[in-house]
Amino acid sequence: MNKQYIKTLVFNFRFFTWFFIGGVGFLFCCSPKLANERPNDLEDHWPKAGVTYEIFVRSFYDSDGDGIGDINGVRENLDHVSDLGANAIWFMPIMPSPSYHKYDVTDYKAIHPDYGTLEDFKALISEAHAQDIRIVIDLIINHTSSEHPWFLESKKGRDNPYRDYFVWAQKDTLEDYLEKKTITLDSDNIRQWHDPGFGEDFYYGFFYGGMPDLNFDNPKVREEVYEIGKFWLEEVGVDGFRLDAAKHIFPDDRPDDNHAFWKEFREKMVEIKSDIYLVGEVYDSKEIVAPYLPGLPALFNFDFHYTLLEALRTADGSLLPTKQKQVLDYYQGITDEFIDATISSNHDQPRILSDLDGDERKAKQAIAILMTMPGAPYLYYGEEIGMLGKKPDPNIREPFLWDVLDKDGGRATWIDPKFSTDETVIPLEVQKEDASSMFRHYQETIKLRNTDSVLALGGLELLDENYPKALMAYERVLDGERRIVFHNLGMERLELTYTTEGGEVVYSYNGATMDGKRLVFPPQSSLVVK
Structure with missing residues (x-):
């Protein structure tokens, strides 16, 4: 069932004028403020710094009423991805598998029947590309299913x-x-x-007995894997792969073999598609992660996720900029072509609003930080409407809430949600009508990044000023242009006198202001100055 409804409004000119002026006034007063908005000047920074939206198909949108989300359901809702401002979709596994999560594949060249067909997926890719949305799929080659x-x-x-x-x-x-x-x-x-x-x-089987590891010392296995990559790139038309468990192709005591394999994999894939996008999951410290960069030019930055949470919980503003500067400088020493895939959450971690004990202001500030830091940020479906979830894993992958229950024809029902219910989460369609909602905040903050090349592509510089502990402050620099970014993570109002005068406010969240050299930060507020 399509979720779109045709609404016809009949009104006279006087009512329209009142509605328009009143609505604009409400938005100006209540939403995060973007100075000098350029609605027709959205920039596409993918893959280096674009925004990617992660989707678990099973929970996203059920188009045929069987209780399970499907490919056609995503296709019907590509407008949501565009409206949010994302440049790409990363699909969690979509291949046939005996599990609900599908990280144990039984057929590498098909779509799970619950999700649809290859033709459905090709149609989705075609429509996504027409909207300048790239498609990245999970490729699980470390192991198969024990039923493969x-x-x-x-x-x-x-x-x-x-x-x-x-x-x-x-x-x-x-x-x-x-x-x-x-x-x-x-x-x-x-x-x-x-x-x-x-x-x-x-x-x-590194993960468990149902996932036997493939033997990459066997040249035949490597050739099988390269053929699988070719199938999805040439015959199906995807733009790239997210490589699951990339660290475990060979055991931990053979890291050089791991690095060499991924270089070879990249070379083989580039021969097929010169602009292929590869992002790897190497869950470890920067010293372990960095040597994978020549083979996997984009790698998830798990340090970012955990340090962001610690900074918000402890109201320590120096933690994240310092950590991120260390990571970026370290990676730069390996290669200057790396893509830092930053995350505030994903399908393996508790949802960020749950991790922050339900504090919506902190969750809103988390996305403001993510979008004003360097990197290529990933957004996990449902975070934009404040979905909740804690372990075990199925409960951080619960169905998306599109509308109030009696109108939500696309809501998946494969699981009874424990955390994201109608009592705890306001559905998307309702949030769209509220200028102060989580969705509108995500939309505006992503728009900030998509209209400001300095925030998207600029380098990160730490500031020497002796700021209060709760104030996160850093500088973004690109071709001589600068943005100074402030986030008051604490519960106390902060005021300070800035060293220069004449700056222009690019973005303000939760009432932060600049008047000449005087900066005022209410609790949990953010400010970006040009």
Whole structure:
């Protein structure tokens, strides 16, 4: 069912004049203020600094009434992505899989039937491209499903042609490894060697037994993977891949092999599509992450996520700019072509509003910080309407609320939501009519970035002034142009005298003002000065 409704308004000129003036006045008073807006001058900074919207298809929009979101549901709602100001969509896994999340693939060249068909997906890509929206898909090549045909063949015996597609070892060689007790940053699985049921040979699965790791020492496996990439780039038409579990292609004690593989993967993909976009998930410190950059030019910045949360919780303004400056300078030492994929949340972390104990002002300030920091920011679906969610994972992937329940024909029902319900979250259609809503705040703040090249592409400089602890302050610089960014993270009103006069306010959130050299910051407010 299409969510669009045709509304016909019949009114006289006097009523229209009153409505227009009143509406503009309301927006001016109540919404975040963008000085000198340029509505027809939106810039496209993707991939270097554009905005990407992450979608879990199962929970996004159900177009056929079966309770499960689908490809056509996304296609019907591409206007939402455009209205928000995003330049690209990253789809969580869409390939056939036995799980709800689909990170265990059984067929690398198809769409899960619950989601639609390849033709549906091609139609979506065509319409997205017509709106200048790129399409990035999750490509899960570290492991398959234990139900994948390759693995079903592999476990039939040591002489099977597919045996070496996976990592096998005899039980008597694994005494020191069977009971692994170390919990890693990206997996709490304490058992990585698994018994397929016949007790002699065990297979390796880093995440769990249902996800056997592929053996990338086998040239045939690498060729299979490159063919899969070619299929999605050439035959389907995607713009790039998000590479899941990129750190685990080879074990942690073989990092050089990991780095070499991703360089080779990139070379193969560039031969197919010269402007391919690759973003990798390497869940670790900057020292571990950085060597992946030659192969994966975009990498998720998990330090950004955790430091942003810590800064907002402790009202310590120096934490994030200092950390981000360290990360960017370190990456610059590896390559100047890197893309810093910044996030405030994603499908593996609690939703940011839940992480901030329901404080909407802090959540609004989080997006203001994300959009005024360097990087290529990612937005997780539903954050723009203040959806809630905590572990376990299904409860941070609950259905999007499009409208009030009795009008919401597209809301998915595959799960009974625990956190994002009609009692806790105001639906999108209602928020659109409220100038002070979370959605309108996201929309305006993303627009700020999309109309200001300095905020999108400029470098990051720390400021030497001795500001109050709660004030986050930094400078963005591009080709001699500067923006000074302030965020008061605390609950106390702050006033200060700035060192120069004559600046122009580009953006103000929650009542922050500039009068000559005098800057005033109410609690949890933000200001950008040109």
